[in-house]
Amino acid sequence: MKKLGIAVGTALAGGLATTVIGLAAPALAAPSGPGSAQDTISSLQAQGYKVIVNRVGTTPLDQATVVAVRPGQAYAGVDATGGDYLATVAEKTVYVDVK
Template sequence: MMKKVTLPIATVATLAAAAFGLASPAGAVGGPGGYGNAQDTINALQAQGFNVQLNGAAVYPLSGCKVTGIEGTHNDNINSAGTLIDPTKFTTVWVDISCKGG
């Protein structure tokens, strides 16, 4: 069963907004589904220390793809704020993407 994640997405939005100098978290992960483009989301997750895998047919550039979900953010190495507890532990999240033409 697929679960939608809200708290970790807020964390991703905050990091992406800080990294890209956006005025609000909504600007970093706005768009359909509230996640934004795939490249920005992947960059933000990797900056947090996550290993990122893609679900969906990737068409490059990924900035032209939208994120439809993020899976794998509920495990024993992620705290209630959605951040890694032990950054040395390999933790994978899966980003569901939808790309035009792919």
């Protein structure tokens, strides 16, 4: 029974390590410096991102501060014209946490 416990524990630890490594995505180049959450959101939208805002509180976005900017899903399509396959990013999503 002890061998089974060690095997399960090792598998669980390996799975957790893989999950943590998979979640370690590179940070986005979010606008920095003084400015409101609305400035950050507008700048990201101008760069082509679909912005999803997670809010804490009821402060207007032009007075709120950005707590975090996190990468989201990118959607791509494949164009097969002329025998060549070309993947194009159709939409990039980013999550902006504000308070």
